[in-house]
Amino acid sequence: MNNMKRRRSILALASLVLLAACAAAPEPAPRWSIVVHGGAGVIERASLTPELEAQYRTAMQRALDTGGEILENDGASLDAVEAVIREMEDDPLFNAGRGAVFTAEGRNELDASIMDGRTRAAGAVAGLTRTLHPISAARAVMERSRHVMLVGEGAESFARTQNLEEVEPSHFFTERRWQQLEANLRANNLPIPQRPAGAPPPPRAEGAWPDDHQFGTVGVVAYDSRGNIAAGTSTGGTTGKRWGRVGDAPIIGAGTYAQNGVCGVSATGTGEFFIRVGVARAICARMEFNGESAQEAANAVIHGEVTAMAGDGGVIVMDGQGRSAFSMNTPGMYRARLEAGGEPDVRIFVDEEVVVIASGLER
Numbered sequence: 001m002n003n004m005k006r007r008r009s010i011l012a013l014a015s016l017v018l019l020a021a022c023a024a025a026p027e028p029a030p031r032w033s034i035v036v037h038g039g040a041g042v043i044e045r046a047s048l049t050p051e052l053e054a055q056y057r058t059a060m061q062r063a064l065d066t067g068g069e070i071l072e073n074d075g076a077s078l079d080a081v082e083a084v085i086r087e088m089e090d091d092p093l094f095n096a097g098r099g100a101v102f103t104a105e106g107r108n109e110l111d112a113s114i115m116d117g118r119t120r121a122a123g124a125v126a127g128l129t130r131t132l133h134p135i136s137a138a139r140a141v142m143e144r145s146r147h148v149m150l151v152g153e154g155a156e157s158f159a160r161t162q163n164l165e166e167v168e169p170s171h172f173f174t175e176r177r178w179q180q181l182e183a184n185l186r187a188n189n190l191p192i193p194q195r196p197a198g199a200p201p202p203p204r205a206e207g208a209w210p211d212d213h214q215f216g217t218v219g220v221v222a223y224d225s226r227g228n229i230a231a232g233t234s235t236g237g238t239t240g241k242r243w244g245r246v247g248d249a250p251i252i253g254a255g256t257y258a259q260n261g262v263c264g265v266s267a268t269g270t271g272e273f274f275i276r277v278g279v280a281r282a283i284c285a286r287m288e289f290n291g292e293s294a295q296e297a298a299n300a301v302i303h304g305e306v307t308a309m310a311g312d313g314g315v316i317v318m319d320g321q322g323r324s325a326f327s328m329n330t331p332g333m334y335r336a337r338l339e340a341g342g343e344p345d346v347r348i349f350v351d352e353e354v355v356v357i358a359s360g361l362e363r
């Protein structure tokens, strides 16, 4: 081979190596990233009026704005998770805080959990009836008690010692959820309880609310500029629940999980199945031990294990470098995500292409 030829083949080889390296190189990690859900279920185009759909999209966008601002200013992922969930707990659209579904006895019993990926510290509460922001009670359990999970009256007295705001139980009442309860109890031949004390009188005409299949839980996973991951979930559970039933949302490893460098997960769906599969931890374990991506691990658990058991719902997942994924086996899941310097991505229906809301409600 003459010199010229040798130089050409060296050059060709070098460009091949470069090309291969580029193809294999992972996308650069975002400086920060946030992913949010507002519940999964039978959310279909036909069952959602344009007004209600617009309200959900606006609420999801607001969640990104609130979390994004904290993360853009180098705030902590834990603060972003708590702030966004508090806002969603105040929003009657979601089955968390105000707007939570009712138990068969006509009460709102609220569950929440939060996890700090730095240390895997976690806190959870279940069955709250008066604490305004269950997610803040969960955070207080994590940061200011020796425990991980508190329930019922005890959890509420602990929240009181932490000066967390309390309200009358009727604060959480919404007509929409009450009508869903009545429909659920009628369908199951169960007695309809009295409207709760302090609830407004029944309206003359029944509202036409979509049957969103009982879901509407909220959850957030955030990755901050220090690479710390936090995850949180808050819910009223499932319509017509009885006997102190608790779902997956406050169970660490089922509804919520966070581990720096590995993953963050928040789930929504039929809690009984999510508990049995240990959904959040199962996804993280696949990522940690099998080297699966967030999307692969989420799909394997939701479309594999959960679907095989006939459970339904979905998850939001963050990987250790701030790349997020959604997975669901339901017709819809209110979901949204945003990365530093990126465009907001807000979606509802399962078949939806990326929908960018740059300003207002344009789709």
Ligand code: ASP
Pocket (backbone or CB within 6 Å): 039, 040, 095, 214, 215, 216, 217, 235, 236, 237, 238, 246, 247, 248, 249, 267, 268, 269, 270, 271, 272
């Ligand atoms: N997973 C929640 C529960 O079972 C319900 C939901 O996500 O909507 O309590």
